[in-house]
Amino acid sequence: MIIILSYRFSSFYKKSFYVFVVVYALEIIYSFFLYPHLKNTIPMHIGIGSVDSLTNAKYTIFLLPIVCIMASCVLKSEVVDSKYIEGSPTDNILKTLFFLLQVLLVIGSVYYFYVLSMYYTI
Secondary structure, X not given: OHHHHHHHHHHHHHHHHHHHHHHHHHHXXXXXXXXXXXXXXXXXXXXXXXXXXXXXXXXHHHHHHHHHHHHHHHOOHHHHHHHOOOOOHHHHHHHHXXXXXXXXXXXXXXXXXXXXXXHOEO
């Protein structure tokens, strides 16, 4: 029973990587449409409920999705499977933690683009 669940989670984890990359690719495409409409200063870092720092470099909106794609590549299932036995408890725990980290990255990047489009467009 545990082996079947770990196999299903492994296949789900592998498929979720592509979903995350598609979300980031859509953010890059959205960045091209959003770029001409941005104000001169945009947020560099957004905290909970406030903007912590601003920058004059509007091109930084392209950096977040690119960095998130690289982070997703580092957190891929194959990286975990190459170091631990597939289906072992350590393998499952790491995949769960990496999946949650990727979910937080997606939520953070989507929130960043939401704030940009709502408050920092002309």
